[in-house]
Amino acid sequence: MSERIHSQPQEAAAPTTGRRRKFMPAIAGTALAMLVAAVLFQIFRAEPAASQTRADGQSAGRASLASAASGQVVAKVNGESVPYDMVARECYERHGAEVLDNIINRMIIQQECERRGVTVTQSEVQQEVVKIAKKFNLPVDTWYQMLQAERGVGKAQYHRDIIWPMLALKKLASADAKPTEDDMMKTFERDYGPRVKARMILVDGNLRQANSIWQKAVDDPDSFDRLARELSSDPNTRPLGGAIPPIRKNGGSAQVEKEAFKLREGEISPVIQVAENRYVILKCEGYTEPIVSDIKQVWNELYQQLIEEKTQESVARVFEDLKKDAQVHNFLTQTSTGGSPYAKGGNGIQQTSGVTSPQSVVPDSATRR
Template identity: 50%
Template sequence: MGEAKHLATAAAGGKRWWLVLGGAAGAVVAGVLLMQSWRAQPGQAATEPAGQKATAKALARVGKDTIPYDLVAAECVTRHGKEVLDDLINRMIIQQACEANNLVVTEEDVTAEVNRIAKRFNLDPQGWYAMLQAERNLSPQQYRQSVIWPMLALRKLAGEQVDITEEDLNKAFVRNYGPRVKAKMILLDRLNQAQECWEAVNKAPAEFEQLAQKYSVDANSRSLGGAVPPIPRFSGSDELEKAAFKLKEGEISGIVQMASNRYAIIKCEGRTEPIVTDIEEVKDGLYDEIKEAKIQQSVAQVFEKLKKETRVDNYLSATSSGPQDRSVISGSNIQQTGATQAAPIRRAANTGRATLDN
């Protein structure tokens, strides 16, 4: 995904399968995929006489007791198993598609992409990793294997060829450089409350800011009396844009339904003046922006298609997805098939895991 998008969402109201808690991945792979699902109680920690070799790998000793690997693995499954397993499943889906199409994403590819993104933010790779760790709690290894590798793999699967029309360029120019409506906005999530708010605004237009602080469900703009960034055209909210651009300075809109359970009341405070008026001055940048957006759209479509075409039986969440006409192993015999499943499990766990940049 583009560098802005894969930091959002990683964001974003969507499923954050990229941002997996990779530090627990090894334990969860052992605990989930090999179905070591027992969970011992603290009092059941293994004990051993001094000098006796532990029968299972111990990760810690507390007095005379040891805490074995299996106990830690089981706790990791309980706490983080769903997120880590979802990440492994998604990476395995992508990996199998790459193998079927003879596509490979190398360590060098991953490093080059990290370097490219870091440069865009005027940072060296180590500075970029440090920022991700501090602000997103995302380790370099997690970032490489659960964000960058899937992004590059899906881009290869989707292809880089996209059609960009003059209409695309003109809309992007208007969106980025055209006039915008300076506005304050009250955002609401219930129609009856929106009607109540609009009646209050209609009676006392001068108190719009105070009413925004009282009614708006958007915490950021509410604290600013409803102030929002200027509204451009072609930004993705047609109804909001139509209503905003009809207003003259000082006018207040009616109730604008933006989506299901999303309503807005807008107060126009004028228009911005375009700084760039000639599209030729910025055409190359617009082309790159549109190309990236269309590739991201194609990537999302490819991934959705792969998920629909791949049978997945998730024994941890007791859910299944994908085609229903294929024989799959059941949860009851997963332990017997553990040896045959080990190779793809290891590939999925290690996918995108590379030596970090120096």
């Protein structure tokens, strides 16, 4: 976003590494909505989940097919048969825990939808796919092809295992997604306000080491670039002389932002502690000039963006709460988690052998294609 709304473009960031991921959110923040969407994609991998995504008759049919397939020969090697059971057993041993975990996650969401009367229709699933494809400026068919090629996710799987859970969680979390005026002002500052152009030296060590480097920078501010190349602990910004993307307000570490926005061009910040045995020293190289100065100019766009961000925050929070409250006995991994079981009757969900999904919860198009 900064490339569009600031006259001063951000400096190119170095490739991300594990160390970078730990630190840079504290400096410049992250695109929360995209991160949560990525997390959801990881949670709901497109694994077969017939038991909880088809109606009773369909589940029974699937079970009988699996039973019949168990005696089938799926390959022959120099006349020797490879039975279906051998393949199934190896798949189970290699991937069973991951697949089961995905199914459990979907069931947790499904049960809460049943309890609260939340539904997701076929039309909503299709509209969401169109919306997502449009964000990437791709026709829907091309989007499906890309998912298949890059992630091995087919259309039906995508609808059932990715889009439906995401929409269901959004509906479960929607009550928490109302932006306040204070939210609007902070988001405007974050996305449209001035940003501090800076260089950074990251120190992984003790305060004495950080103070020693800080003193060198204060004694000779023009040497900050060289000091960063020689002494910074960040492998990504070190080759760039400590160059980082401009620091914005409300985008990451409050302490880093506070110190950064105190600086005038050419000044060196105090030593800033960002974690245990981790310190940051900044040099201010000026400020960006925002193009939009009045929030009224972007109010509607900002409001919709903030609803989406707050929804994504709520989605992650609601799902974590559901997982904590769900009573799960995983006999494959021999683990048990969760709180109180659902009460029988009323709005509670009584678990039975073989799990099916009511049509009021899972859209037909997402389960039958």
